[in-house]
Amino acid sequence: MSPRCDCCCEHIQKLNQQVSVMRKEIKNLRQMLDSAVRAHRKQMTSVQAAVSKMGLSEDKRDQTPSSPSSSSPQAALEQGNIQTVPIGYISSCFSVKNGTPRQPTICGPSRAELRIQQSVFNNPDHALVGLEQYSHVWIIFLFHKNGHLSYKAKVKPPRLNGQRVGVYSTRSPHRPNALGLTLAKLDKIEGDTIHLSDIDMIAGTPVLDIKPYIPEYDSPDTRMSMDSEPHGSNTDQPNSASALLNEETNVIIKDERTEEGVESVLSEDKFETDHSSSGNAPFSLPNDLRSVLEEVKTFVTQDNIYQVSCESGYQVSDPPKTGPERPCYGEEAYTTIAGWIREAPVASLDVRFTPHAERQLAEFLPTHLSGPSESDRPRFKFLRSPEEAAAAIRGVLSADPRSVYRRTRCGDRLFFFTLDTADITCWFGQGFAEVLQVRPVERHIASV
Numbered sequence: 001m002s003p004r005c006d007c008c009c010e011h012i013q014k015l016n017q018q019v020s021v022m023r024k025e026i027k028n029l030r031q032m033l034d035s036a037v038r039a040h041r042k043q044m045t046s047v048q049a050a051v052s053k054m055g056l057s058e059d060k061r062d063q064t065p066s067s068p069s070s071s072s073p074q075a076a077l078e079q080g081n082i083q084t085v086p087i088g089y090i091s092s093c094f095s096v097k098n099g100t101p102r103q104p105t106i107c108g109p110s111r112a113e114l115r116i117q118q119s120v121f122n123n124p125d126h127a128l129v130g131l132e133q134y135s136h137v138w139i140i141f142l143f144h145k146n147g148h149l150s151y152k153a154k155v156k157p158p159r160l161n162g163q164r165v166g167v168y169s170t171r172s173p174h175r176p177n178a179l180g181l182t183l184a185k186l187d188k189i190e191g192d193t194i195h196l197s198d199i200d201m202i203a204g205t206p207v208l209d210i211k212p213y214i215p216e217y218d219s220p221d222t223r224m225s226m227d228s229e230p231h232g233s234n235t236d237q238p239n240s241a242s243a244l245l246n247e248e249t250n251v252i253i254k255d256e257r258t259e260e261g262v263e264s265v266l267s268e269d270k271f272e273t274d275h276s277s278s279g280n281a282p283f284s285l286p287n288d289l290r291s292v293l294e295e296v297k298t299f300v301t302q303d304n305i306y307q308v309s310c311e312s313g314y315q316v317s318d319p320p321k322t323g324p325e326r327p328c329y330g331e332e333a334y335t336t337i338a339g340w341i342r343e344a345p346v347a348s349l350d351v352r353f354t355p356h357a358e359r360q361l362a363e364f365l366p367t368h369l370s371g372p373s374e375s376d377r378p379r380f381k382f383l384r385s386p387e388e389a390a391a392a393i394r395g396v397l398s399a400d401p402r403s404v405y406r407r408t409r410c411g412d413r414l415f416f417f418t419l420d421t422a423d424i425t426c427w428f429g430q431g432f433a434e435v436l437q438v439r440p441v442e443r444h445i446a447s448v
């Protein structure tokens, strides 16, 4: 190889310098291009989100079969975008979120009224005709007091004491479409107004829909018992032992759902009453299986009802933190729920009243009583008596209504909530809540 001359070397050096400058420029250009692409993508995403919010998404518009004008109500409906119109607003014994039961079954005497708006129907009372035949109704409503509309994929249910689970495995109010669903007791209907109890909605809650609760449609265990009605004669019936177990499992589910005592649910009376009350013929077992049924009953009414192994055909208890066991036979045989619903890490509390609080509560007049001499006494608007109010307070407090933060960080602070026309003050100790004061809410005294 011939030796390089000086000028060649110099030239090569210059070229190398130029190459390295160009490399740097290329690198810079790449970086600029990358960030421009990122910015563009971001912009596109937000534009797409805005477009789909308006119901004008390109993809979806192409899929619309009958191509109605994209801004028509029909197109909006087909794209899943509807303008909701509340059919009415809840008046209830809970005025603020604090102290409102987290689920309707927590506090039986919780009461509410719902008046159907005339702006929705010319004759709102017509829309309620026939509903009086049902004992319970589903109320679909908006969590209108969610404050900020933010939501997260994982939430911390208060009963899980800080543990996180997917929002769709909970009844959290904070969800993309702030819709609530409550199964309420239908007390009576007066014209355009429905009177409810067992509710967990605050006053002013906009209601979007009402549907009758029909166990045969809404409750898997009832669906099973309908299927099993013709057991005595049906040749397609499953073998008798498994039919028996299936039926019995239904009984267990009823117990879990209603949280009634095991004994009461497993009694023959209750079993038959449940069926007859839902309009079905009473379920009857072949005689030779009755003794087996008795054995099964004795077995499941033992303390370990939820710890029976799958081999015996019963549902295994779901320990907190683990997923539910699947049914051992026939998927539809019974429902399963997350273990923490039944066995939450947050224990229920004993509730007590100080003598002072008891006296204050007794001062409240039952709703139906009035008289000039007693006009200075506070009166409930929804609750029927001080006893009913005491039961409601017990229901609310025994479920520990505090947020996880309050419970863990400032457990010794006083807790205030309003129930109907009473302001309640209480405090929490280890395993209990004590009501210290029950005072009338000023504004209600003035308006009654």
Ligand SMILES: C[S@@+](CC[C@H](N)C(=O)[O-])C[C@H]1O[C@@H](n2cnc3c(N)ncnc32)[C@H](O)[C@@H]1O
Pocket: 097, 098, 100, 101, 102, 103, 104, 142, 143, 144, 145, 146, 171, 172, 173, 179, 180, 181, 182, 183, 200, 201, 202, 204, 205, 206
């Ligand atoms: C956990 S949610 C459950 C509601 C319903 N049963 C459900 O499963 O969709 C019940 C809680 O929502 C809150 N809440 C009730 N009405 C509300 C409203 N209109 N806006 C915002 N939060 C409400 C109260 O704090 C109540 O304790």
